[in-house]
Amino acid sequence: MFSGIAKKIFFILILLSFFTLSAEKKFKVVIDPGHGGTNTGAVSGKVSEKELTLALAAKIRAFFKKHPVPEVDIIFTRTDDSSVSIKERAELIEQQQPDLFISLHFNSQKVIATNRGFEIYYPPDSLSGDSASAALSYDKVNRSFYYGSVFRDLYFKANLHTTWKLPLNMFSQKYNFGLFDDTAVPGLLLEIAYISSPEDRACIENPLFTADVAWYIYDTIVKLSSKTKQLKK
Ligand SMILES: [Zn+2]
Incomplete structure (x- = not known):
């Protein structure tokens, strides 16, 4: 039989592990609206x-405000028209150590x-450098690819390709994008549509399109948070 003190200690340990677990479960995402x-x-x-x-980031923020998700921690690199350098964005990401950062561009x-x-x-x-840093980089690429694949699958499930007739492509980055080089955490760059394409412009100029894309990004983050919780178990 437990003595009274042992029971109390046992109870406190249970409580502590509960709080540690709930702290671990938060899925942290940095949303990075490009330029500014x-x-x-x-x-x-x-x-x-x-x-x-x-505008897209503001809409995503509004969805998280209207439909809060306690398991998700969402942080923005800018919420107004301020100039934020790539170095400052990378520093914020490194300081926050999110599960994923998502840069938004057109x-x-x-x-x-x-x-x-x-x-x-x-x-x-990136297989340069010593084996330890190459392994870390490989892990970052794999995790990013996994998150990107979920974004790709849910794009089709959300019917964005049919509603907006907007095809989807997924690539390994082939041109210089500083945030991928300057951060060690998984990241994605979403190029939402082409400003230069007349067909894409028709989507961009429709406010319903921004709302649809914002909801899809919100929903994908929420689904990723529950998937990641399962993975962490
Ligand atoms: Zn851009």
Whole structure:
């Protein structure tokens, strides 16, 4: 039989492990609306990328406010039209150590005006350096690819390809994107649509499109948080 004190200690230990477990279960995501301030990003007519990414992030934030998810911790690199350098964004991400960061961008292509669609980029393989750092990098790439694959699958489940006739492509990053190089945590770059494509522009200029994409990102993060909880068990 437990003595009174032993019972109390046992009870406190149970409580402590409960709080430790619930603290571990939070799925932390940094949302990074691209550009801002003096850095407009791609511009075409009245549309500028920095405003589109901020409007999309604001909508995602509004969904988390309206439908709160206690298991998800969501942080933004900017919530207004301020200039935030890639270095500052990378520092925030490294300091927060999220499960995942998601950079939001809108694409533009002057040379091939027919390019269009929603694109998911994940970090490229890096097998340089010693074996320990190569293993860490490999782990980061694998986790990013896993998150990207869930985003890809749920894009089709959300019927975004049929509702908005917006094709989806997923790539390993092939051009310079500082945040993938300057951070050690899993990350994704979402290029929502091409400002330079007339078909994509018709989507971009419809407020229902922003709401649909924001809901899809919100919903995917929520689903990832429950999947990750299962993985952590
Ligand atoms: Zn951009």
